Amino acid sequence: MLYDGPNRRVHTCFITRNREYHTRSGVCVAVRDRYSSAWMAGHRAVGLDMVDVPVGTIYVGYPLEFTSSKTRVRTSPVIDILRPGKNQVDTYRLVNGFQPGWAI
Numbered sequence: 001m002l003y004d005g006p007n008r009r010v011h012t013c014f015i016t017r018n019r020e021y022h023t024r025s026g027v028c029v030a031v032r033d034r035y036s037s038a039w040m041a042g043h044r045a046v047g048l049d050m051v052d053v054p055v056g057t058i059y060v061g062y063p064l065e066f067t068s069s070k071t072r073v074r075t076s077p078v079i080d081i082l083r084p085g086k087n088q089v090d091t092y093r094l095v096n097g098f099q100p101g102w103a104i
Contacts, residue, residue, distance in 0.1 A: 014075075014080075015078065028047065028050070051065040
């Protein structure tokens with residue numbers, strides 16, 4: 001069964017060499033270390049917006065950029081993109097210091 005409508009997925013996980021960057025509608029909501037699997041609540045990218053890129057841009061092989069009016073964070077190149085499962089999304093609110101502005 002194929003769905004031909006607009007993509008309604010709001011959560012995306014971008015995998016780099018050392019980190020997983022979890023986003024919701026283009027905002028970094030959590031970062032996790034790939035080796036220890038520990039959430040990094042104090043990571044500078046949490047709460048920052050992804051830099052807008054043209055529709056159809058392929059992220060694999062290119063770094064991500066997160067920005068605000070005060071700071072910019074650039075990652076190592078993306079090696080994979082995943083859709084996080086519901087259990088993983090539910091843990092975002094448990095990350096110390098992260099207070100989501102959206103209902104889970």
